Amino acid sequence: MANNKTIDQFSNTGITKFSVNKVILDEINDRVITLIQRKKKLLTSKNKISLENFHNSVAVKNLNEIRMYLYAQLNKQDWILDKMFELFNSQIKLILGDELAVQKKVNLSIQLPNDNSSILPMHSDFFSGESIYQLNLWLPLVSVNKTSSMFYFLPKDSIKMINEIKKNSISDLNVIFKKNYKKIKWLNLKKGEGAVFSPNLLHGNVLNKEKNTRFSLNLRVKNLYSPYNHIYGNEKKLGSFYRPYNLKAMTIFNINNSFSFD
Numbered sequence: 001m002a003n004n005k006t007i008d009q010f011s012n013t014g015i016t017k018f019s020v021n022k023v024i025l026d027e028i029n030d031r032v033i034t035l036i037q038r039k040k041k042l043l044t045s046k047n048k049i050s051l052e053n054f055h056n057s058v059a060v061k062n063l064n065e066i067r068m069y070l071y072a073q074l075n076k077q078d079w080i081l082d083k084m085f086e087l088f089n090s091q092i093k094l095i096l097g098d099e100l101a102v103q104k105k106v107n108l109s110i111q112l113p114n115d116n117s118s119i120l121p122m123h124s125d126f127f128s129g130e131s132i133y134q135l136n137l138w139l140p141l142v143s144v145n146k147t148s149s150m151f152y153f154l155p156k157d158s159i160k161m162i163n164e165i166k167k168n169s170i171s172d173l174n175v176i177f178k179k180n181y182k183k184i185k186w187l188n189l190k191k192g193e194g195a196v197f198s199p200n201l202l203h204g205n206v207l208n209k210e211k212n213t214r215f216s217l218n219l220r221v222k223n224l225y226s227p228y229n230h231i232y233g234n235e236k237k238l239g240s241f242y243r244p245y246n247l248k249a250m251t252i253f254n255i256n257n258s259f260s261f262d
């Protein structure tokens with residue numbers, strides 16, 4: 001259960017891990033495996049599907065087609081969105097409150113060992129117009145460790161590095177990353193754990209050098225009334241990027257009845 005520890009930890013570090021409901025996690029795992037089995041033609045092995053060992057069942061060239069299929073099927077009728085909300089409900093309530101703006105679809109990421117096609121270089125989400133009040137929900141479907149997981153930098157280090165990025169051109173990101181590599185933190189999670197983090201923290205992933213494939217889900221959520229991003233001009237808005245979620249009667253009343261002077 002989320003509690004004061006969650007609040008303290010998040011307030012100080014912008015990140016917190018927790019155990020998720022195993023029944024719901026198993027439901028998600030089963031659904032993913034069932035869906036993969038429907039795409040037998042794209043698989044290289046007839047063995048039982050294991051997400052950890054998925055690299056033994058698929059060729060890299062077919063990976064994106066499978067990923068897109070899973071993404072579309074899991075998001076049908078908001079099935080996966082509802083599951084994510086069940087799993088992250090306590091953390092969302094403590095960190096963001098009730099009325100929310102939510103990214104339209106839940107993202108799925110698959111990182112096969114040594115596959116360099118899905119590397120996400122270091123960034124903060126607000127670089128691309130997302131709100132600094134956004135919370136990212138992160139759920140691995142397998143245990144993740146070091147390079148099969150994601151990296152992040154603590155708030156102080158992130159701010160220092162972002163200031164450096166501002167001074168230099170964006171092409172120097174990799175140089176700044178390498179220079180600060182010693183301060184890197186890995187989001188190591190066992191299967192059955194999830195995490196929430198502020199994507200203001202510099203984060204990303206590197207080439208998966210571990211033995212296992214990573215399957216993970218992520219979703220961006222913010223409080224409906226927290227500021228949107230006006231910093232970089234490419235603001236991601238309610239309606240196009242986020243959609244309202246869990247609106248209360250007062251908000252609905254004012255949507256339905258225009259009392260404004262202008």
Ligand SMILES: [Fe+2]
Nearest residue numbers: 124125199203
């Ligand atoms: Fe990100």
